[in-house]
Amino acid sequence: MNFKGNGRSKSYKEPRAMKEIHAIRIKHYEETKNLSREEYWKKVHSEAQNLIKKYKVKIKELAKV
Numbered sequence: 001m002n003f004k005g006n007g008r009s010k011s012y013k014e015p016r017a018m019k020e021i022h023a024i025r026i027k028h029y030e031e032t033k034n035l036s037r038e039e040y041w042k043k044v045h046s047e048a049q050n051l052i053k054k055y056k057v058k059i060k061e062l063a064k065v
Contacts, residue, residue, distance in 0.1 A: 032040055
């Protein structure tokens, strides 16, 4: 068998939802690619806290070990 390209036929049309997911993942990668591991997790934690406040989510915090 002789496979060429990425295995998709030329007539394949990516669904809109998948295009959106790919765009979000690329944007996220570009925003975080130069962050250290510590910076990345601080950013994630900060964004999560903002969403929790914005949507008034009730979360029971676990005891810190």
